[in-house]
Amino acid sequence: MAKQETRRKQEEGAAGLRPDYFRGLNYLINEQPDKAIEVFVRMLEVDSDTVETHLALGSLFRRRGEVDRAIRIHQNLIARPTLSLDQRNQALLELGQDYMRAGLLDRAESLFLELIEVNGQATPALRLLCDIYQQEKEWDKAIDMARKLEGATGKKLNSLIAQYYCEIADQARVQKDNVRAAQMIKRALSADSGCVRATIMQGDMERGGGDCKAALQTYQRVEAQDPEYLSEVIPPMLGCYHALENPTEMMDYLKKLVQKYPRIVPISALVEFLRNQYGEHDAMVFVTDHLQKQPTLTGLVSMIDLQLAGSDGNAQSSLLMIKEGIEKLLKENPLYRCNHCGFSGKSIHWQCPGCKTWGSVKPIQMQALPCMQSKNTQRV
Ligand SMILES: [Zn+2]
Structure with missing residues (x-):
């Protein structure tokens, strides 16, 4: 027995690790993950000190999209009677995430509910349940979980x-x-x-x-809440x-907005209003004055538009070409962008389709001419 013990210690090497462990790693490095899993799972039967390694390996597989392998590793872990309660809960949480990744939301849901019931890994389980109920559009349940999460984190x-x-x-x-x-x-x-x-x-x-x-x-309350949404x-x-x-009140309101937020929607709204209410001349006075103070593409388009009415022949076709060019430029720009992940699109999303953040997709504020700044979009 003494001889055997000495040999085992020699085999374990300097780091105190078993040769099986290195064989498993070798398989992994050589991209033979199935064989690697076999070796790791066999090791686990002998020794449950390597639980952390298995958990890390499982989540690595999941992140790589190899969900079947992740599930196998975590199910094997859970089946070990030698696991501590904490280790078991951790493995259950991982397995639940594997199920989520595989689209098996019902299974994931019941695992997370079980964890909350036994008060093990409850905070991440609550967070993941919120995600599940969001995906399933079960908003009442999502609210319930979010309230519980508030209680658990104090946030x-x-x-x-x-x-x-x-x-x-x-x-x-x-x-x-x-x-x-x-x-x-x-x-x-x-x-x-x-x-x-x-x-x-x-x-x-x-x-x-x-x-x-x-x-x-x-x-009108939107201005105080977040002026970036004024265009909505x-x-x-x-x-x-x-x-x-009530045209007078409308004009006053628009003028106030243009002064505070010289952006695409208030400017074009005011030009349109002045034109309809008081005619081309008044609209022109406003646009000229505005362009002098603050050159914007929208202002320019409005000016060309007003000039078009009184022109003919070559001048008219040139103006039309310039106007179409600028309008194309404006149209090619996305109207909304997520300030979290950069996702952009033509319609508003209250939850970003890219990063799933709520309230991060906002209207892009067109402000200055591209030739005057490196970017033609700017947030205020
Ligand atoms: Zn995003």
Whole structure:
């Protein structure tokens, strides 16, 4: 026995690791992961000190997209009777993530619920359950988990919870259940009074119900919440002012906005308004003055537009060409961009399709001429 013990120690080498371990690593390096798993799993039967290695290996396989292998490793781990309770919970959490990756959301869900029940790895389990319920659009359950997560971490998740309420409101509006929609919007705003999405929805509903005065007041709140979203509310606000036949107030509001936010939507709205209300001359005076103070592509297009009306022949076709060129430039730019991952697109997403962050996709603010700055898009 003494002889055997000496030999075993020699075999273990300087790092105290078994030759099996190196054989397993060798298989991995030679990209024979199945053989490597076999060796590692055999080792585990002898020795459960290597649990950490197995967990690391399993999550490595999952991240590489080899979910079947990850599942095999984690299932093998869980089957070991020698695991400590903590190690078992850790392996269960990993296995749940494997299932999520494989699209087996029901299985993942029941594993995570089990972990919360026994209060092992509860915080990451709650976080992953939020992800699952988001994917399944089960917003009530997502809210429940987010509230529990708040309790577990002590960190407020108000803006996330407000987005979940907005999702329920959206569903209710699709089902034409306006009472429930209004209720959910109210809850969203009481969770997060700065929720732009809920405010826009509230304004849209008031406008849809014919109460333009209330809608205007609601839309106006967006400026204080986040002026980056102004471009979303200016068009419906114009509709409200129009319905209320209140051009003076509308002009004052637009002028105030243009001064504070010299951007594409307020400028074109004001030019359009001046043109319709007071004619080409007034619109031209505004555009010339604006271009002198702050050269913008939108201002330029508006000016060309106004000049076009009074021109003919060669001048007119040249102006038309310039206008079309600039408009093409403006159109080629995406309208919305995620300030978290850079995803860009032509329509607004309240949850980024790229990185799944909520409220990170915002309208891009066109401000200055490309020739005057290195970028033709700029956020304020
Ligand atoms: Zn993103």
